Amino acid sequence: MQKNNPMLENTERTELSSLGEFGLIKHLTQFIEIKNESTIKGIGDDAAVIDYKGKQTVVSTDMLVEGVHFDLAYVPLKHLGFKSVSVNLSDIYAMNATPKQITISLAISNRFSVEAMEELYAGFMMACAKHNVDIIGGDTTTSKSGLVISITAIGEAESDELVFRNGAKEGNLLCVTGDLGAAYVGLQLLEREKQIFLESPGVQPDLEGNDYILERQLKPEARKDIPVLLKKLEVKPTSMIDISDGLASEILHITSQSNVGCNLYEEKIPIDPSTYNMAREFNMDPTICSLNGGEDYELLFTIDAADFPKIKANPDITVIGHITASKDGVNLITKGGTSITLTAQGWDSLLKN
Ligand code: ADP
Numbered sequence: 055m056q057k058n059n060p061m062l063e064n065t066e067r068t069e070l071s072s073l074g075e076f077g078l079i080k081h082l083t084q085f086i087e088i089k090n091e092s093t094i095k096g097i098g099d100d101a102a103v104i105d106y107k108g109k110q111t112v113v114s115t116d117m118l119v120e121g122v123h124f125d126l127a128y129v130p131l132k133h134l135g136f137k138s139v140s141v142n143l144s145d146i147y148a149m150n151a152t153p154k155q156i157t158i159s160l161a162i163s164n165r166f167s168v169e170a171m172e173e174l175y176a177g178f179m180m181a182c183a184k185h186n187v188d189i190i191g192g193d194t195t196t197s198k199s200g201l202v203i204s205i206t207a208i209g210e211a212e213s214d215e216l217v218f219r220n221g222a223k224e225g226n227l228l229c230v231t232g233d234l235g236a237a238y239v240g241l242q243l244l245e246r247e248k249q250i251f252l253e254s255p256g257v258q259p260d261l262e263g264n265d266y267i268l269e270r271q272l273k274p275e276a277r278k279d280i281p282v283l284l285k286k287l288e289v290k291p292t293s294m295i296d297i298s299d300g301l302a303s304e305i306l307h308i309t310s311q312s313n314v315g316c317n318l319y320e321e322k323i324p325i326d327p328s329t330y331n332m333a334r335e336f337n338m339d340p341t342i343c344s345l346n347g348g349e350d351y352e353l354l355f356t357i358d359a360a361d362f363p364k365i366k367a368n369p370d371i372t373v374i375g376h377i378t379a380s381k382d383g384v385n386l387i388t389k390g391g392t393s394i395t396l397t398a399q400g401w402d403s404l405l406k407n
């Protein structure tokens with residue numbers, strides 16, 4: 055192969071079979087350096103060893119399946135690697151804990167080349183560098199068709215720092231970080247451009263000027279900063295969850311596990327103007343995009359009302375509602391002042407308004 059010809063650079067393809075399983079693992083993991091004191095033994099033995107010296111250990115796993123959770127037609131492998139790690143770390147931050155290690159298990163079909171797996175690993179490594187997390191092991195196996203990525207994240211917290219889904223109390227304020235709905239409209243845009251491309255392959259995708267919503271879909275950032283910020287503000291949430299399935303679904307997790315009700319105010323839901331405009335372009339209600347879209351990877355939490363002064367000036371946190379008694383139900387108060395029962399798929403009830 056003419057390695058020096060730049061025209062051929064993108065077509066270079068090394069078959070996975072040329073390295074074999076062990077060769078591939080060695081090749082992909084060769085540049086991993088251990089960053090954390092708590093990682094006693096990383097890749098290379100039958101098991102990794104970690105030591106949190108009396109702190110509590112939190113563990114979370116997610117699996118991503120090609121064709122179900124991602125579409126390689128428009129997701130670059132490097133972004134996919136970054137996102138797979140980020141979504142796992144988001145679960146650890148949602149416990150108010152700090153992620154320290156991950157394991158990565160892959161099922162790969164021979165449709166992929168060594169170069170493709172290098173791209174995927176570059177994304178894993180980039181996310182790990184950002185979050186100061188060690189890759190301490192995994193498993194690599196063959197798949198008959200698509201790519202499967204399973205990541206387990208491990209983190210630490212002092213026992214009195216951990217925050218669960220079941221601690222929300224009547225009178226608490228419901229807060230969310232960042233803004234919502236962008237990842238969902240970003241996905242709609244990518245899907246639209248994919249369809250156009252499939253119908254007329256010569257047409258270049260029109261993604262200009264939509265950087266924010268595309269980044270939110272392709273390269274979500276787990277909110278590493280929030281547990282740190284809350285600690286600095288001396289606010290310990292009474293409950294917390296990360297937003298993977300959409301605001302409505304996550305509110306219902308908190309309210310059912312805490313046995314409380316909630317009033318969510320539509321006008322308070324933070325939505326970026328670019329999300330708003332793109333939702334309108336698709337004839338979608340931006341509120342519905344944030345309620346049911348998902349993949350925002352923001353944190354949703356409840357705080358004692360007495361803590362409000364500590365968070366109110368913070369641009370990263372928005373109060374969107376308050377916790378009520380269980381008998382009062384879980385409601386969305388619309389901009390028009392109507393109260394609608396919130397469901398995880400709130401489409402029907404909302405569209406009637
Ligand atoms: P075993 O046969 O004992 O399961 P493997 O040959 O599967 O061992 O793995 C050897 C080492 O490489 C182990 O430390 C394992 O955790 C690590 N490993 C395997 N696959 C991956 C991967 N995709 N990413 C990171 N580490 C991996």
Ligand code: MG
Pocket residue numbers: 192193194
């Ligand atoms: Mg193995």
